[in-house]
Amino acid sequence: MNFRIVGTAALALMIAVSCQPKKTEEQEVVVGDTEMVAKEVISLEKFTDSPAYASSSLTMKNPANTTIAKAGEVDFAFEVKDYNLGEVTERMGMAEKLANSDKGQHIHFILDNQPYSAHYESEFKREMPEGTHYLVAFLSRSYHESVKNANSFIAKKMVVGNASDDINVDFDKPTMIYSRPKGEYTGADTENLLLDFFLLNTTLSETGNKVRATINGQEFMITEWAPYVIKGLVKGEVTIQLELLDADGNLIPGDFNDVTRTVTLKD
DSSP: OOOOEEEOSGGGGGSOOOOOSEEEEEEEEEOTTSSOEEEEEEEEEEOOOSOOOTTOEEEEEESSSSEESSSEEEEEEEEEESOOTTOOOOOOGGGGGSOOOTTOSEEEEEETTOOOEEESSSEEEEEEOSEEEEEEEEEEOTTSOBOOSTTSEEEEEEEESSOOOOOSOOTTSOEEEEEESOSEEEGGGGSSEEEEEEEESOOOOSSSOEEEEEETTEEEEEOSOSOEEEEOOOSEEEEEEEEEEOTTSOBOSSTTSEEEEEEEEEO
């Protein structure tokens, strides 16, 4: 399946429009209180160098019941098949340039669309406040790319205590879950940032649903579910917004489907 990533920011008029699978955007960035101006030429590139792990699976064994009597510390236990937590993923091509955890492969645990916590063992404890919660967990390579297959994730609604609050989430409808970039990057890790997300109940295409990535104000339209690498960023704060859109360019309802995060790039 062919794909393209299209930049739509105003300054992109300076760049010839094409259907190539790589697009760059140029933006003037004032650095500090000096008169120096840096050129931020952002590109977004798909990569396909990762091992597939097509048969890997993740199942939540505990808690067995998604209704929990009271708030507090909860024991979580997952069953992982055909995947070794704690093992450093074989890296080839573009993956060699990405930030990598020497603790190895892990589970990305996302509660209520907050930034994930990484878990390198299949059993761990988490505080669960009273309320209605939406949990997504999926297998992750050591360089934080999600394993994308029909069995590599769990998505559950959980009710803790006397919950009355709720958010607009339906895991039976098209849902996008933000994963990376996250946190702080230093040194060589600032040169190539993984952009990655997980999808439920939808595919992406040029004529169907899409993900719009807005990076420091520059827009890219993603029409294939795959990992991507952000290049050309200037040191400092980077703002990334991901939106799941329908074929007409409208935001698909759901509180997971429009996410803005800020990460920091340091020397």
